[in-house]
Amino acid sequence: xxxxxxxxxxxxxxxxxxxxxxxxxxxxxxxxxxxxxxxxxxxxxxxxxxxxxxxxxxxxxxxxxxxxxxxxxxxxxxxxxxxxxxxxxxxxxxxxxxxxxxxxxxxxxxxxxxxxxxxxxxxxxxxxxxxxxxxxxxxxxxxxxxxxxxxxxxxxxxxxxxxxxxxxxxxxxxxxxxxxxxxxxxxxxxxxxxxxxxxxxxxxxxxxxxxxxxxxxxxxxxxxxxxxxxxxxxxxxxxxxxxxxxxxxxxxxxxxxxxxxxxxxxxxxxxxxxxxxxxxxxxxxxx
Amino acid sequence: xxxxxxxxxxxxxxxxxxxxxxxxxxxxxxxxxxxxxxxxxxxxxxxxxxxxxxxxxxxxxxxxxxxxxxxxxxxxxxxxxxxxxxxxxxxxxxxxxxxxxxxxxxxxxxxxxxxxxxxxxxxxxxxxxxxxxxxxxxxxxxxxxxxxxxxxxxxxxxxxxxxxxxxxxxxxxxxxxxxxxxxxxxxxxxxxxxxxxxxxxxxxxxxxxxxxxxxxxxxxxxxxxxxxxxxxxxxxxxxxxxxxxxxxxxxxxxxxxxxxxxxxxxxxxxxxxxxxxxxxxxxxxxxxxxxxxxxxxxxxxxxxxxxxxxxxxxxxxxxxxxxxxxxxxxxxxxxxxxxxxxxxxxxxxxxxxxxxxxxxxxxxxxxxxxxxxxxxxxxxxxxxxxxxxxxxxxxxxxxxxxxxxxxxxxxxxxxxxxxxxxxxxxxxxxxxxxxxxxxxxxxxxxxxxxx
Ligand code: SF4
Ligand code: SF4
Numbered sequence: 001x002x003x004x005x006x007x008x009x010x011x012x013x014x015x016x017x018x019x020x021x022x023x024x025x026x027x028x029x030x031x032x033x034x035x036x037x038x039x040x041x042x043x044x045x046x047x048x049x050x051x052x053x054x055x056x057x058x059x060x061x062x063x064x065x066x067x068x069x070x071x072x073x074x075x076x077x078x079x080x081x082x083x084x085x086x087x088x089x090x091x092x093x094x095x096x097x098x099x100x101x102x103x104x105x106x107x108x109x110x111x112x113x114x115x116x117x118x119x120x121x122x123x124x125x126x127x128x129x130x131x132x133x134x135x136x137x138x139x140x141x142x143x144x145x146x147x148x149x150x151x152x153x154x155x156x157x158x159x160x161x162x163x164x165x166x167x168x169x170x171x172x173x174x175x176x177x178x179x180x181x182x183x184x185x186x187x188x189x190x191x192x193x194x195x196x197x198x199x200x201x202x203x204x205x206x207x208x209x210x211x212x213x214x215x216x217x218x219x220x221x222x223x224x225x226x227x228x229x230x231x232x233x234x235x236x237x238x239x240x241x242x243x244x245x246x247x248x249x250x251x252x253x254x255x256x257x258x259x260x261x262x263x264x265x266x267x268x269x270x271x272x273x274x275x276x277x278x279x280x281x282x283x284x285x286x287x
Numbered sequence: 288x289x290x291x292x293x294x295x296x297x298x299x300x301x302x303x304x305x306x307x308x309x310x311x312x313x314x315x316x317x318x319x320x321x322x323x324x325x326x327x328x329x330x331x332x333x334x335x336x337x338x339x340x341x342x343x344x345x346x347x348x349x350x351x352x353x354x355x356x357x358x359x360x361x362x363x364x365x366x367x368x369x370x371x372x373x374x375x376x377x378x379x380x381x382x383x384x385x386x387x388x389x390x391x392x393x394x395x396x397x398x399x400x401x402x403x404x405x406x407x408x409x410x411x412x413x414x415x416x417x418x419x420x421x422x423x424x425x426x427x428x429x430x431x432x433x434x435x436x437x438x439x440x441x442x443x444x445x446x447x448x449x450x451x452x453x454x455x456x457x458x459x460x461x462x463x464x465x466x467x468x469x470x471x472x473x474x475x476x477x478x479x480x481x482x483x484x485x486x487x488x489x490x491x492x493x494x495x496x497x498x499x500x501x502x503x504x505x506x507x508x509x510x511x512x513x514x515x516x517x518x519x520x521x522x523x524x525x526x527x528x529x530x531x532x533x534x535x536x537x538x539x540x541x542x543x544x545x546x547x548x549x550x551x552x553x554x555x556x557x558x559x560x561x562x563x564x565x566x567x568x569x570x571x572x573x574x575x576x577x578x579x580x581x582x583x584x585x586x587x588x589x590x591x592x593x594x595x596x597x598x599x600x601x602x603x604x605x606x607x608x609x610x611x612x613x614x615x616x617x618x619x620x621x622x623x624x625x626x627x628x629x630x631x632x633x634x635x636x637x638x639x640x641x642x643x644x645x646x647x648x649x650x651x652x653x654x655x656x657x658x659x660x661x662x663x664x665x666x667x668x669x670x671x672x673x674x675x676x677x678x679x680x681x682x683x684x685x686x687x688x689x690x691x692x693x694x695x696x697x698x699x700x701x702x703x704x705x706x707x708x709x710x711x712x713x714x715x716x717x718x719x720x721x722x723x724x725x726x727x728x729x730x731x732x733x734x735x736x737x738x
Binding site: 007008009010011012013014015016018019020021023126173174 | 308309311314315316317318319320321323324344345346348413611612613614616716717720724725727728
């Protein structure tokens with residue numbers, strides 16, 4: 001009988017599977033060491049894992065809007081999931097008022113909404129714990145609602161509909177592997193745009209795992225004043241240009257997308273490296 | 288026991304056939320290893336050079352349990368000593384025949400209700416807590432037990448909190464009505480038994496010397512028949528007498544296990560007597576070694592039954608397998624003094640039900656509230672990283688350092704037994720995990736102690 005070649009080290013229990021780093025993978029391939037838990041994350045966007053937890057509909061990763069629906073569920077497209085298994089998936093947002101003296105319910109400037117959708121691992125916590133593989137009662141707005149709605153307010157003025165939807169299993173039974181039916185290959189990285197070019201342009205300081213240069217070519221004049229360039233500035237004038245993507249003195253997103261290796265300068269000891277550096281020649285061989 | 292002896296602090300190796308299994312102690316991660324790697328690990332262990340091995344294998348990680356101390360964790364379980372009196376006269380009782388070394392007394396109603404309020408007030412909506420009745424014989428004070436339960440149920444319904452109820456009883460006073468009440472509230476009922484028939488009677492006589500086994504079983508039978516929400520389990524305290532039964536010979540624990548499972552107990556568990564109030568009947572290294580053999584015999588039976596797809600609720604192994612499956616790693620043996628407290632009839636708070644009336648675990652009072660300093664000091668001192676020889680024992684995050692009550696009173700005489708048992712359980716897990724995965728789902732059948 002021939003089977004798969006046994007591995008030298010085979011993770012057996014859930015803890016071993018969860019923490020295991022496959023040979024050749026870098027440290028940031030593990031859930032505990034990525035920046036994948038933020039939005040949208042650099043290696044992947046973990047919020048997308050919840051989009052298809054309910055059979056029949058696909059939700060937005062950060063919101064209760066049904067962005068697409070399978071056949072048989074198309075009436076739900078554009079509608080909002082208000083509650084699952086009797087629990088609202090949104091919460092009012094409380095915070096300080098403009099004077100920072102009082103706690104109030106905050107509103108979204110654009111939509112006037114007073115609620116936000118909970119991060120899905122919280123919104124689904126109850127059903128994840130007790131109802132995987134079972135059907136649960138899901139309450140939706142009866143009509144499409146592209147702007148967020150306050151469930152209580154909505155219910156008092158509009159009809160809602162309930163559907164019994166099945167909660168997909170999150171893990172493959174008995175393992176720490178995420179179920180491929182719930183989170184198909186590619187879904188976790190689908191929402192990433194061009195993190196290298198975008199975030200690298202935007203995040204001036206130390207959010208990035210590899211922080212990038214900012215203040216370069218620093219010199220101190222006889223008058224004691226410091227002259228320096230912004231690493232992202234087009235011309236080296238010795239006068240630092242404050243970051244603003246609309247300022248034409250700085251390298252644009254487009255230029256970074258197309259030619260980052262051409263427009264950025266290597267830094268050697270805090271200064272632009274010369275265009276060409278002669279490589280040390282190998283020592284001559286003596287016969 | 289040789290195979291389970293402590294060799295390295297951070298790894299433990301099991302060998303089966305040519306291959307083996309490696310426990311990475313931190314995070315309780317378990318791997319199967321092929322013959323070549325198994326041999327390499329075994330050689331490193333023998334040579335005392337296993338220190339850098341996890342890093343070499345790419346298995347190092349930031350510590351899952353560090354030295355940071357748990358401070359003021361929320362209270363999620365209380366055990367009420369509603370009765371510090373008992374109608375049995377067990378020589379070894381931790382509670383000194385229920386009285387905890389003082390004149391027997393019962394908890395007044397208001398105090399029990401105050402304890403329930405304390406527990407429920409601290410539990411946010413959507414979360415769960417445990418209300419337990421232990422110490423002495425709780426059914427001696429049935430009205431207070433029932434009133435406390437009803438109060439908890441009413442508050443829980445009002446506030447959207449889940450309450451788990453549990454009771455440990457000697458079974459002699461149980462009635463069918465009690466069964467109906469426990470069923471209504473979904474109690475986990477634990478019956479203390481020490482054997483079958485005379486063997487039990489020798490350990491757990493009535494105060495007049497008469498045997499209690501027949502009466503208990505008569506009382507328990509109607510409860511066993513009506514378990515739906517309620518679960519009725521047997522907990523057997525193992526003394527030298529139980530493993531050296533002159534009539535039964537070896538295999539005594541397995542016979543007990545089979546018998547109680549056949550009787551319909553929801554689960555059956557054994558625990559060795561390591562600290563008795565009178566200092567008698569405690570297990571010795573020799574009798575613990577015999578007990579380990581008997582426990583493994585019970586485990587082998589469990590494995591056969593599990594592979595045949597039959598339910599065989601041997602609690603010790605089932606709980607261990609579930610913990611190993613998840614990779615449970617704990618800095619303490621239980622929740623005592625952390626999320627769990629015992630309440631005495633007088634309203635004193637103690638680290639757990641066994642510390643009621645024992646200054647070593649005093650934690651404040653119901654009226655005055657928890658003594659946070661005492662509790663934080665307890666949590667600092669009892670952390671397994673502060674215990675010897677636990678700091679370097681491979682079993683430390685599965686064991687947690689041993690029951691505080693036993694360790695404080697009697698030291699750690701049972702480490703070889705604990706490691707031998709865990710070594711066996713790890714092996715059983717590797718044998719069963721591919722074929723019996725559904726067995727491991729769901730949490731351990733946790734008591735209020737959280738272990
Ligand atoms: S008490 Fe537990 S952790 Fe401590 S040495 Fe003994 S077996 Fe190891
Ligand atoms: S294991 Fe913990 S809760 Fe149980 S008796 Fe010992 S100290 Fe108390």
